[in-house]
Amino acid sequence: MTTTDATTAAERYEIGDRDADGRYPVAVDGKPTGHIYRWHGGWYAVVPGQPEETRRDDKHAAAAHLVDLVDSGSVDPSAAPAGPPAAEAGIVPWLSPKLKPTRRNIISAAIALGRLAELAWTPRDGDGKVTGYPGADNPWTLTCELSGTVVVRWWSHLRGRNNDNTPRPEYRHEGCIPFEEQAGKVAAFVGEPVTACPCQQLTHPTTADAADDLLKQAERARRTDDTEALRQLLTQLLGPCPASSARGQAMKELKERGQRSKS
Template sequence: MTTTDTAPDDTETSAQRYRIGDRDTSGRYPVTVDGQPGGDIHRFHGEWYARPHGHTEESRHDDRKKAAAHLVGLVDSGVIDPAAAPSEIPADETQGIVPWLSPRMKPTRRNILNAGIALGRIAELAWLPQDKDGNTTGYPGSDNWWDLKCQLDGKVIPRWWSHLRGRNGDNTPRPVYRHKGCIPFEDQAAKVAALVGEPPTGCPCREVAHPTTPDDVDQLLKRAERARKADDVDTLRPLLTQLLGPCPASSARAESMKTFLPKPKN
């Protein structure tokens, strides 16, 4: 559960007492207070969230400093016991309806479209939605870390989809050199082309029929929306698999999905 809890904190004074560690594979940063476990913080859709050590509830804050300082206040007020067992991430944070959509992203029509477009594009760029343990990582939104595996050298790199998709009509990803330590820049385009090849325009999959035309996408989206509103997960799961699951024709599917997005204003 997320709250806007406001334990007393003095951001400047608290900064001398907390330390923010390195981001883990789930996108969270561990925080110590006076050298003892204080909890963790993470960013999602432009806001920061603090989760106290030994607790599962979160509080929302304007920036990372205020989120970390909030944990200091909770230590001082006795809410956090540094000797308690670590917080356990609730199951719904790690297990979504399907692996290609972050469990924090509701399977709404707009989120499904954005996810399908993103998944199609990263396939064209020779990235895989995969973490260091080989698990599929779901689309987390445009401005959140997304662990992706570079197919050129096998490294897993946290990226923002907003950087990969380009901007202002220019589809060139940023940075153009992919990531630090990748193969030489002058060899990248040829290797991507060799890996990706010419994507088919129709789904060749045998077990699942993925949509590649606007009409097929529209029908599945309507069925998925009805299932979501009815809280019918058993019906929704295979529909999301058709709309988001890996397919050699994911580029064609993504292009069809783009036709349902609002037209940009001039």
């Protein structure tokens, strides 16, 4: 609960610009104090060195909570400046550690990764690190394969709306190659679609039935806390593959099957 008067708190905190990870630095009384970020409709306040993250309804309420923490003595803004958060480690890099490896999240991630491959985007940041699928309405750091530029996008925008499959914005990003050249460059970069997994060490599913079988195995591994088995299964379901587009289409079919069975 925020105890500081909202008007008074607003005079004491300053919200900075969003960084590449989607977090906004907050200074209280002119001193770096913590971060706030949006996740699935809520806003969270984060203090360096403290694992607890507090949910609020909007960014100003989240920033005001940091004022409360300063006033309560829970955080000392005169200490070391609040730097960027430490990277979180998930079971595999292709799914955000904030998302549980449930059937629904795995299917959504596989569909998104398959479509990124078709659009010549790669889920990597400026350091070349893989950025896991974060959900449809959360910022996702991606690299444009046409220009090498790292930008933040939302999957809900890239997948299009009303089933038109047109990514937004249609112009990829500021500083990309000329708009009229983009479609041709994407087609040349992506090449002919690969319909079967050619990988030798680990087979990735490209049919709905094969994907369904692996998803069931993954769910069993998750429920029994068999992390090693789950890691291998998630690598098959989400890991890089020349046929990732076909895998995404198989996942789409599974998703549609599920929707039909509920109707």
